[in-house]
Amino acid sequence: MSTPATAQNDGAETNVNSIAQSIKETFTSNIRQSGIFIAFIAIIVLFAFLTDGTLLSGQNVTNIVLQYSYILVLAIGMVIVIIGGHIDLSVGSVVAFSGAVSAVVVIKGGQPWWVGVLAAIAVGLLVGAWQGFWVAFVGIPAFITTLAGMLIFRGATYLTLENISLSPFPAEYTRIGIGFQNGLFGGNGYDVFTLVVFAVAVAGYIFTQFRQRAAAVKYNQHVTAMPLFIVKLVAVAAVVMAFSWLLANDRGLPNVLIILAVLVIIYTLVTTRTVFGRHVYAIGGNLTAATLSGVKVKWVNFGIMLNMGFLAGIAGVLFGARSNGAQPAAGNMFELDAIAASFIGGAAVTGGVGRVTGAIVGGLIMATMTNGMQLLGYEQSVQNIVKGLVLLLAVAFDVYNKRRAGGR
Amino acid sequence: MANNILEMHSITKTFPGVKALEDVELRVAEGEIHAICGENGAGKSTLMKVLSGVYPYGTYDGQIVFKGEEARYHSINESEDAGVVIIHQELALVPHLTVAENIFLGNEVRNALGLIDWNEANHRATDLMHQVGLDENPTTPVGQLGVGKQQLIEIAKALSKKVSLLILDEPTAALNDSDSQHLLDLLKRLRDEQGITSIMISHKLNEIEYVADTTTIIRDGQTIETLDMSLPESTQDRIIRGMVGRELENRYPPKTGRQIGDEAFRVENWTVHHPTQPGRVVIDNAAFDVKAGEVVGIAGLMGAGRTELAMSIFGRTYGRGISGEVYKRGEKINTHTVSECIDNGIAYATEDRKRYGLNLIADIRHNISAAGLKKLTSNGWINTNEELKVAQDYRVAMNIKTPSVLQKAGNLSGGNQQKVVLSKWMYTDADVVILDEPTRGIDVGAKYEIYTIINKLAAEGKAVVIISSELPELLGTCDRIFTIAFGRVTGQMPVDEATPEALMKLMTQERTAKPAAASAGESH
Structure with missing residues (x-):
C-alpha cells in the first residue's frame, strides 16, 4: 500500500489510496451523500426499535415497497426536473389523468390490460410534450406551466371519469401493482426464486464494480484501497440479501420492485453517463454557460418535461393497479412527496445538483417514517408535521454544509 | 502613529485546511490613497472582509485599530456605522431600482411618519451625484x-453613509480607460477636498502608480512590503517583483514560432440589431479576417460593440436582425447555433467567465469536457474514464493549480478558471479561437501564462482573435489589430505600425459620412 504522501502526486504510479485516506475521502468527499445514508439507517433503526421490529418484518417491508413505488418513480423524474433548474407541480394531476384514461380504456372500453398501460404512458408523454413545449419553446417558467397543468389535468381527470370512481381493473392489470414473482423454484416457507434473483443482481453489481475499478486503475485514477473496496461490496451485498430474505419470507418478489429497479438503473446511467444527463446538469448549473458551450437548451428542457410526463404515466399505472381503479382525486399531493424526496436526497433548489439514488433514498426516508408512524398509530396530522420538519431540517443541513464549505 | 486611520496587526485567518492570511500588517495613514496589490488568491479580498466584518470578530486572530480604537466588528453593518464602506468588484446595485432608491437602500430617508420622503431622497441623491461628478x-x-456610472453611484452611496474609509475592490476592472481615469481622479478629489481615505485593491499597475500614495503588497497571505509611492524606487517593476516573487522582465512572452498562413476566417457585412430596442444598430457592416497562425486583436472601448460582435457571430447568442457572411478557409459557413460553430471549429471564450463561461458548481473535469462532449461519446454514452484523463491532461498542460480536477470550478482563482475555460475550448479542436478579454481580473503571473498559451495556439497554426480593452496587451500579443468604435470597424494596422495613440484615435472615431471605414483599411 502506498503512503498517503505520495498518493496525491499525479504522475506517480501509486494510484491506490491507503485505507485511512480512502475512509476519509469516502466521508468527506460528499458529506451530503453519506449523510443521507446515515440518516436513512438511523431512521430505520429508530423505528425498528420503536415498533419492536414490526417495521422490519417481511410483510411490512413488502408493504412499504408496494405503497411507495409510485412516489419513487415520480421522484426519479422530479430530481431530473430539479437538477435542470425547474420544478413540476402537476405530477399528481398527471398521475390521476393517465390513470383515469387507462381505466376508461380498460374498464369501460373493455380493452386488454396492456392497451390500458400503453394508453396511460401515451397520456403521460403527451402531457410531458405539452408542458415541455411551453417551458422550452415559449419560455414560460416551469413553475407556472405546471401550476396551470396541475389545474388543467385535474379538471381533465374529472371530465374523463365524469366525476365518479371507476373500478375494478381486471386481475392482469392489478398484478402490475400488487402481484409477485415467486414459486418458480419452490422453497420451504421462503421463496427461493426471490433469493436467486437478488443473488444474481448482487453478483452483477460486484462484477461491474470490479470492472469499473479495473478501468479506473487503467486510466491512472485514484481508487479506494482494496480491503475497503471489498468491505464496501460485502456490506452492500449483505444489506441487499437481508432485504431479499425479508421479501422471500413474505410473498416473494413484487412486480413493482422489478419495474422500480429497472428504472433506477436506467436513470442513474442516463444522468451520469449520457450526453443528455450531462446537459441537464449543465443548464441547471449555469444556463448561459451551457448555451455558449453548444448545449441545445430548448431540446434538453423539452426532454426533461417529456420524461417527467412519461414517468408520471408509469406512476399512474402503478397507482391505478394498486388501488384497483381510478378516482377523480387520485394522486393528490404526490408532487409534494416527489419534490420533498428530491430535496431530502440532496438536490439543490437552484438546480445543477442532485442524484437519482439520492432522490430514491430521500423517498425511502419519507416512506419509512410515514410507515413507522402509521405502525405506531400516529394520526395523519402528526405525520404531516414530522415530514415537514424532516424536509426543513434536511435542506437546512445542506445549506449549513455549503456555508461551511464555501466560507472562503 | 497618531495619523494612522487604520492599523491591522498580525491578522491571521484560517479556513479549514488553508491559511489564507498569516500575520498580515497594514497601516493606512489618514487622508491617503492606499493601494493593495497581490496575485489572485494572495488574500487581499480576505483581508478586506476581515476589516469590514464579513468575517466577524473572533473568527480571525490579530488586532484592528480604527481611528485609534480597537475595532471589533461582527457584521458589515457595524463597520459601516463606524465609517468603513467596502465597494465590491461585483456591484451591489439593484438594476430595476432608481438611482436614489439604490443610494439610500437600507438607509432610507424617512419623514416624521416613518414613511420614505422621496422628494428629500431624490434631492439628496442629486447632491451626492454632483459630488462624484x-x-x-x-x-x-x-x-x-x-458600468462606469454605476461604479460612481456606488461611491455616492458610500458618501451617503458618512464614509471615512472607502475600500474599493478592483474598481476599474470593468471600466474602460476614460471611465477609469474619471474614477481615479474622483478618488484624488475626495482625498483632497473631503479628506476621505481610500484603500484600493487593483491589478492595474499604471493606475496604482497614478493614484496611490502608498502601496502594500501581499503574497500568499503575507505582507511582502509597503512602498511609499513618492520615492523613485517604487516602480511598477518593483511591485510586480513583490507580487510574483520573481523577476518578470517581460510581461509578454516573445512571439516565436508563428508562421502566418492563408486566410482561416473572415466576416463580412456583419450587421446586428439590439435585442430589445428595434431599429438600434449595434454592429454596423463590420468586417474582419484572421489567417492561420495569426493573432488578430480587436481593440475597442467599452460599449463599442466588441463582445456583441463576437457573440452575434458565435451562434447568434447576441442580438437580432443579424445579417452578413462568415467564411472559413474561403467557404461560406453557417453560424446560426453554437453547435454549428463548434462543429465548424470556432471557439469563443467569454469575457465574463463566471456568468457565461463556467458551471461554477460543477467540477473542473465536467467544465473542460462541456463543449467537446461529442469527442467522448459513442452511441450517446460518455466515456467517463477518458473524460477524467482528458481533464487531468489539461490540468498538467495548462498548469491549472488545483489539488484535483474533481474540485468545483467555483473554488479556483480567476486565472485558473480562465485556464479551465481555455482548456474547454482547446478540447473542441477549434482552429479559430476568439478570446474575449482573456486576462480580465487575473493576476500578472497568470496573465503571462495565458499569453504563452495564446502563442502556443498560434504556433500550432490556429487563428486567434483577441478582444481587449488593454492596448499594451494587444500590442504585446497580436500580429494585426482591428479597431472598433460605435459598432463599426474603423480600421486595422499591423502591430509594427501600431502605437497606442494611433489605435486610440481610431477607437474613438465617431460616425462619419464616409461609409465603410473598414474597407478603407490601413488608415494609418
Missing part, C-alpha cells in the same frame, strides 16, 4: 446606466 436624473433605473 454625475449629472443623472435620480429617478432613472440604475440598470439603464453604464
Whole structure:
C-alpha cells in the first residue's frame, strides 16, 4: 500500500489510496451523500426499535415497497426536473389523468390490460410534450406551466371519469401493482426464486464494480484501497440479501420492485453517463454557460418535461393497479412527496445538483417514517408535521454544509 | 502613529485546511490613497472582509485599530456605522431600482411618519451625484446606466453613509480607460477636498502608480512590503517583483514560432440589431479576417460593440436582425447555433467567465469536457474514464493549480478558471479561437501564462482573435489589430505600425459620412 504522501502526486504510479485516506475521502468527499445514508439507517433503526421490529418484518417491508413505488418513480423524474433548474407541480394531476384514461380504456372500453398501460404512458408523454413545449419553446417558467397543468389535468381527470370512481381493473392489470414473482423454484416457507434473483443482481453489481475499478486503475485514477473496496461490496451485498430474505419470507418478489429497479438503473446511467444527463446538469448549473458551450437548451428542457410526463404515466399505472381503479382525486399531493424526496436526497433548489439514488433514498426516508408512524398509530396530522420538519431540517443541513464549505 | 486611520496587526485567518492570511500588517495613514496589490488568491479580498466584518470578530486572530480604537466588528453593518464602506468588484446595485432608491437602500430617508420622503431622497441623491461628478436624473433605473456610472453611484452611496474609509475592490476592472481615469481622479478629489481615505485593491499597475500614495503588497497571505509611492524606487517593476516573487522582465512572452498562413476566417457585412430596442444598430457592416497562425486583436472601448460582435457571430447568442457572411478557409459557413460553430471549429471564450463561461458548481473535469462532449461519446454514452484523463491532461498542460480536477470550478482563482475555460475550448479542436478579454481580473503571473498559451495556439497554426480593452496587451500579443468604435470597424494596422495613440484615435472615431471605414483599411 502506498503512503498517503505520495498518493496525491499525479504522475506517480501509486494510484491506490491507503485505507485511512480512502475512509476519509469516502466521508468527506460528499458529506451530503453519506449523510443521507446515515440518516436513512438511523431512521430505520429508530423505528425498528420503536415498533419492536414490526417495521422490519417481511410483510411490512413488502408493504412499504408496494405503497411507495409510485412516489419513487415520480421522484426519479422530479430530481431530473430539479437538477435542470425547474420544478413540476402537476405530477399528481398527471398521475390521476393517465390513470383515469387507462381505466376508461380498460374498464369501460373493455380493452386488454396492456392497451390500458400503453394508453396511460401515451397520456403521460403527451402531457410531458405539452408542458415541455411551453417551458422550452415559449419560455414560460416551469413553475407556472405546471401550476396551470396541475389545474388543467385535474379538471381533465374529472371530465374523463365524469366525476365518479371507476373500478375494478381486471386481475392482469392489478398484478402490475400488487402481484409477485415467486414459486418458480419452490422453497420451504421462503421463496427461493426471490433469493436467486437478488443473488444474481448482487453478483452483477460486484462484477461491474470490479470492472469499473479495473478501468479506473487503467486510466491512472485514484481508487479506494482494496480491503475497503471489498468491505464496501460485502456490506452492500449483505444489506441487499437481508432485504431479499425479508421479501422471500413474505410473498416473494413484487412486480413493482422489478419495474422500480429497472428504472433506477436506467436513470442513474442516463444522468451520469449520457450526453443528455450531462446537459441537464449543465443548464441547471449555469444556463448561459451551457448555451455558449453548444448545449441545445430548448431540446434538453423539452426532454426533461417529456420524461417527467412519461414517468408520471408509469406512476399512474402503478397507482391505478394498486388501488384497483381510478378516482377523480387520485394522486393528490404526490408532487409534494416527489419534490420533498428530491430535496431530502440532496438536490439543490437552484438546480445543477442532485442524484437519482439520492432522490430514491430521500423517498425511502419519507416512506419509512410515514410507515413507522402509521405502525405506531400516529394520526395523519402528526405525520404531516414530522415530514415537514424532516424536509426543513434536511435542506437546512445542506445549506449549513455549503456555508461551511464555501466560507472562503 | 497618531495619523494612522487604520492599523491591522498580525491578522491571521484560517479556513479549514488553508491559511489564507498569516500575520498580515497594514497601516493606512489618514487622508491617503492606499493601494493593495497581490496575485489572485494572495488574500487581499480576505483581508478586506476581515476589516469590514464579513468575517466577524473572533473568527480571525490579530488586532484592528480604527481611528485609534480597537475595532471589533461582527457584521458589515457595524463597520459601516463606524465609517468603513467596502465597494465590491461585483456591484451591489439593484438594476430595476432608481438611482436614489439604490443610494439610500437600507438607509432610507424617512419623514416624521416613518414613511420614505422621496422628494428629500431624490434631492439628496442629486447632491451626492454632483459630488462624484454625475449629472443623472435620480429617478432613472440604475440598470439603464453604464458600468462606469454605476461604479460612481456606488461611491455616492458610500458618501451617503458618512464614509471615512472607502475600500474599493478592483474598481476599474470593468471600466474602460476614460471611465477609469474619471474614477481615479474622483478618488484624488475626495482625498483632497473631503479628506476621505481610500484603500484600493487593483491589478492595474499604471493606475496604482497614478493614484496611490502608498502601496502594500501581499503574497500568499503575507505582507511582502509597503512602498511609499513618492520615492523613485517604487516602480511598477518593483511591485510586480513583490507580487510574483520573481523577476518578470517581460510581461509578454516573445512571439516565436508563428508562421502566418492563408486566410482561416473572415466576416463580412456583419450587421446586428439590439435585442430589445428595434431599429438600434449595434454592429454596423463590420468586417474582419484572421489567417492561420495569426493573432488578430480587436481593440475597442467599452460599449463599442466588441463582445456583441463576437457573440452575434458565435451562434447568434447576441442580438437580432443579424445579417452578413462568415467564411472559413474561403467557404461560406453557417453560424446560426453554437453547435454549428463548434462543429465548424470556432471557439469563443467569454469575457465574463463566471456568468457565461463556467458551471461554477460543477467540477473542473465536467467544465473542460462541456463543449467537446461529442469527442467522448459513442452511441450517446460518455466515456467517463477518458473524460477524467482528458481533464487531468489539461490540468498538467495548462498548469491549472488545483489539488484535483474533481474540485468545483467555483473554488479556483480567476486565472485558473480562465485556464479551465481555455482548456474547454482547446478540447473542441477549434482552429479559430476568439478570446474575449482573456486576462480580465487575473493576476500578472497568470496573465503571462495565458499569453504563452495564446502563442502556443498560434504556433500550432490556429487563428486567434483577441478582444481587449488593454492596448499594451494587444500590442504585446497580436500580429494585426482591428479597431472598433460605435459598432463599426474603423480600421486595422499591423502591430509594427501600431502605437497606442494611433489605435486610440481610431477607437474613438465617431460616425462619419464616409461609409465603410473598414474597407478603407490601413488608415494609418
